[in-house]
Ligand code: ADP
């Protein structure tokens with residue numbers, strides 16, 4: 311058993327990296343499941359039209375499933391689209407579906423187009439009887455209006471970095487975007503958490519990337535690294551996170567450890583650093 315307590319306030323993190331395939335969705339669902347297993351109540355908002363987070367959480371997201379699209383475009387309350395993941399009563403998901411692919415364009419003409427998610431989430435949180443400890447937003451790999459909505463709704467940016475060639479490519483662009491959002495839309499936003507993923511201890515490259523990231527970002531990088539693991543990549547095809555698919559695998563252990571660090575750091579952890 312681990313000693314962990316939740317504060318009673320809601321932390322809202324957007325899992326962002328403009329590169330695709332770096333482990334954003336994998337990190338979102340597994341950190342969410344791990345926090346739920348620690349007793350925290352977690353909402354995952356699937357903001358990627360591909361809907362991979364919804365799939366991994368075992369939540370239906372066909373074309374006629376109420377989804378985050380309806381929330382963003384048609385003002386449907388968030389509560390009306392949220393589903394409970396079969397993995398845990400503490401694990402909730404606002405699914406994406408195919409309609410979200412058009413939202414990027416449809417949002418352009420909406421009133422307060424950058425604030426749609428923030429407004430929906432704020433209204434939802436105010437109505438809740440049972441507090442959410444965490445909201446994790448899974449972003450698509452681009453800086454369009456969906457990602458801008460996530461940046462505007464969140465207070466923390468959670469950046470997964472793949473321990474591979476070109477890991478740091480595009481990072482200054484992401485940090486620039488965070489600064490721009492801070493200035494114009496959301497002064498509270500800051501880069502709070504960096505997680506090194508797909509780490510391969512056998513390669514010099516993984517270690518070089520890890521060292522380089524740790525030297526650039528002293529306060530934000532979690533001590534825990536996520537190993538490259540087949541169990542992690544298999545889990546979604548069973549509609550599961552690795553936490554429930556194979557809880558004793560190296561990937562599950564690492565994700566639980568990372569989740570524990572995130573919970574224990576609280577909001578304060580990253581205030582030493584600067585986004
Ligand atoms: P993103 O959301 O950034 O596009 P994903 O989370 O979908 O990235 O991950 C990209 C691919 O890498 C997926 O096929 C996923 O299963 C795989 N993957 C992610 N993390 C790991 C890991 N720790 N070990 C092995 N495969 C991984």
Ligand code: MG
Pocket residue numbers: 334335336358362449450
């Ligand atoms: Mg993804």
